[in-house]
Amino acid sequence: MAEVTGAPAEVVPPQHPSLPAWPTEPPSVDQTGTSHLVLALGGGEDAASTARSWLAVAAAQAPTTLGVLDDVDDPEDRATLLGLVDRARTGVRVLVVGGQYDVMQALALLRARGAHESELRAFVTDRRELPVFCGHCQSVTRAVVEPGGEADCRGCGRVLEVHEHAAATLGAFLASDARAGAS
Numbered sequence: 128m129a130e131v132t133g134a135p136a137e138v139v140p141p142q143h144p145s146l147p148a149w150p151t152e153p154p155s156v157d158q159t160g161t162s163h164l165v166l167a168l169g170g171g172e173d174a175a176s177t178a179r180s181w182l183a184v185a186a187a188q189a190p191t192t193l194g195v196l197d198d199v200d201d202p203e204d205r206a207t208l209l210g211l212v213d214r215a216r217t218g219v220r221v222l223v224v225g226g227q228y229d230v231m232q233a234l235a236l237l238r239a240r241g242a243h244e245s246e247l248r249a250f251v252t253d254r255r256e257l258p259v260f261c262g263h264c265q266s267v268t269r270a271v272v273e274p275g276g277e278a279d280c281r282g283c284g285r286v287l288e289v290h291e292h293a294a295a296t297l298g299a300f301l302a303s304d305a306r307a308g309a310s
């Protein structure tokens with residue numbers, strides 16, 4: 128896989144595809160953690176059963192907190208998530224499961240709060256919904272779309288072309304005006 132290093136997120140359209148590489152099976156619990164935070168973000172029964180499996184292993188090894196949320200965009204759920212993340216201490220290992228939109232947004236939030244990649248493990252149960260970052264108005268839209276497809280921006284109403292490029296810091300796929308002319 129080609130790695131894009133140092134490419135600013137503002138480059139639109141991006142020069143190289145960069146799609147998230149999700150594992151096909153739930154990753155294992157990192158037994159070196161001094162505590163664990165298991166986050167189930169929507170995702171239905173698949174996510175719930177993955178979270179339960181993680182919880183059983185993690186709780187046998189170190190203090191473990193479980194957070195079950197429906198939707199990272201819901202203000203109450205988001206406040207709960209921020210509270211859990213802010214209470215997490217050094218040595219915590221975070222396991223996130225849910226639909227792609229919620230997992231990507233939660234991982235970006237965790238990174239923004241100082242989590243290192245080595246502390247984060249994620250499993251996506253459903254790739255139907257993508258977070259789409261509008262390069263024009265900077266808002267993130269939850270859209271049922273494939274990379275390369277089009278989605279309506281909820282911020283500015285533009286029809287966006289969703290690029291095959293996910294920016295980890297944004298927790299979203301980059302997108303730009305689909306009607307502005309091809310590159």
Ligand SMILES: [Zn+2]
Nearest residue numbers: 261264280283
């Ligand atoms: Zn927009």
